[in-house]
Amino acid sequence: MTKRSTTPSRSRREPGSIPPGLRLFAIPGLPEIRKGEDLAERIAAAARTEGLSFEGGDVLVVAQKIVSKAEGRVVSLVTVKPSAKAQELAAHLKKDSRAIEVVLQESRRILRSDRVLITETHHGFVCANAGVDHSNVPGDDMVTLLPRDPDRSAELLAAALHRKTGKRIAIIISDTFGRPWRLGLTSVAIGASRLPVLRDLRGTRDREGKPLTATILAAADELAAAAGLLMGKSEGTPAVIIRGYRFKPASEKAASIIRPADEDLFR
Amino acid sequence: MTKRSTTPSRSRREPGSIPPGLRLFAIPGLPEIRKGEDLAERIAAAARTEGLSFEGGDVLVVAQKIVSKAEGRVVSLVTVKPSAKAQELAAHLKKDSRAIEVVLQESRRILRSDRVLITETHHGFVCANAGVDHSNVPGDDMVTLLPRDPDRSAELLAAALHRKTGKRIAIIISDTFGRPWRLGLTSVAIGASRLPVLRDLRGTRDREGKPLTATILAAADELAAAAGLLMGKSEGTPAVIIRGYRFKPASEKAASIIRPADEDLFR
Numbered sequence A, B: 001m002t003k004r005s006t007t008p009s010r011s012r013r014e015p016g017s018i019p020p021g022l023r024l025f026a027i028p029g030l031p032e033i034r035k036g037e038d039l040a041e042r043i044a045a046a047a048r049t050e051g052l053s054f055e056g057g058d059v060l061v062v063a064q065k066i067v068s069k070a071e072g073r074v075v076s077l078v079t080v081k082p083s084a085k086a087q088e089l090a091a092h093l094k095k096d097s098r099a100i101e102v103v104l105q106e107s108r109r110i111l112r113s114d115r116v117l118i119t120e121t122h123h124g125f126v127c128a129n130a131g132v133d134h135s136n137v138p139g140d141d142m143v144t145l146l147p148r149d150p151d152r153s154a155e156l157l158a159a160a161l162h163r164k165t166g167k168r169i170a171i172i173i174s175d176t177f178g179r180p181w182r183l184g185l186t187s188v189a190i191g192a193s194r195l196p197v198l199r200d201l202r203g204t205r206d207r208e209g210k211p212l213t214a215t216i217l218a219a220a221d222e223l224a225a226a227a228g229l230l231m232g233k234s235e236g237t238p239a240v241i242i243r244g245y246r247f248k249p250a251s252e253k254a255a256s257i258i259r260p261a262d263e264d265l266f267r
Helices: A039-049 A064-070 A086-093 A097-105 A150-165 A220-231 B039-048 B064-070 B083-094 B097-105 B150-165 B219-231
Strands: A020-026 A057-065 A074-076 A105-110 A118-121 A126-128 A143-144 A170-177 A186-193 A237-242 B020-025 B061-063 B074-076 B107-112 B118-121 B127-128 B142-146 B169-178 B187-194 B237-243
Touching: A020 A220, A020 B083, A039 A057, A039 A064, A039 A150, A039 A237, A057 A064, A057 A150, A057 A220, A057 B083, A064 A143, A064 A150, A064 A170, A064 A186, A074 B142, A086 A097, A097 A105, A126 A170, A143 B097, A150 A170, A150 A186, A186 A220, A186 B219, A220 A237, A220 B020, A220 B187, A220 B219, B020 B219, B039 B061, B039 B064, B039 B150, B061 B150, B061 B219, B064 B142, B064 B150, B064 B169, B064 B187, B074 B097, B083 B097, B083 B237, B097 B107, B127 B169, B150 B169, B150 B187, B219 B237
Parallel strands: A057 A170, B061 B169
Antiparallel strands: A020 A237, A020 B020, A057 A237, A074 A143, A105 A118, A118 A126, A170 A186, B020 B237, B061 B237, B074 B142, B107 B118, B118 B127, B169 B187
């Protein structure tokens, strides 16, 4: 195949029939975020500095870490008194009992404590250590917690960015979760605003015209995962713009991705 | 924020310090794929027709369905004689006993059979119905199976595309899998060639300089998920080019994403 240009052209398609491409831009240069800071302003300013402008229909994926910091969801382990249960688990897991105590406080249920602590958070997310995390927090004894209500955090951010930019921007707040059966973490959506989080294709038909019976796509998780490709863990780009994703504005919550416990075959 | 252009420029950054963006292009216009067809040629031709050209370093994500069809991994249920076990499961699940029989043949172990059949395939993948699928196959009684060795399929496709285009293109073969705890399907990598499938960040440091201890990212799954955003189930775009993803060429297999059963807390 001859290389025609670095940007593929699609001139042979009729206008309007062009299958949409996606573009993803990391927003670099975000400063360390502190409690009470205006995250929308910080993100807008960092984008502006880069010459990046938002467009209506963009999806902005923001790593949980900076949302938690802005909301003051940071705990100094120096202030934590581990319970007897935390001490017992910490001895077994060879972990800091104060960190375990924080995990227990953030959890409504422990699923596994054999090698790692897999818990169900008060939101209903199932993940390691209830999302309590040491990385990318200043100070040796500091941990971040997940936002208290990540869907609300997403909506507040969407509203603030709308005020600042005049653009309707959908928001996903992402975190990296592990999963059974497959190694490695992937970014998933823990908060969402102004986009459909699940794409229900039931009732539509496949290419052969056969009805699709059991096909609900976790679109918000796929958007989070796509953004995760540009976030890494240490790259300092906790905000990524996804442009060109076609969706109908919706007011679904990322909480609706949580599989109800009584329908879950593996909980 | 003032809109400056539809394509964000990053002129204020030093050359080389620009954080890489990603672009994703669906390759439309692929014909129905039949057994024995040259998939590389079909994909290259469809891309050419669209004016899309491959570049070195591209990641091409291809839906399992067309790989299976090209490899003849299609079964007519008319030819299947259900075993007693398949009949029993089919009665319980209210499914076609012949389809259940195919699932059992593709599985080495059943994990759950309460409401849906979750099995471990001979490859080691844990998914619903061992990846056996009715959708997007011509004929009412036809189902597709997963490729026998999806990593080999990926490598063969990479080699063929290299011969045809002169470009080194990494390949991911994707399928949509469900998962515990969260609703909806996401695209994951079941085959891979010429790229790292797991990004091991252990030993690297976070932004604060703290060593990252337990961070392995499932990069191939995030790439598959990103491509999934342009695939849908019925959109007829089972091939997506991802451009701008930075990686070191590697010869890791998607099979290495499978969590060993004895390390799996949920199997």
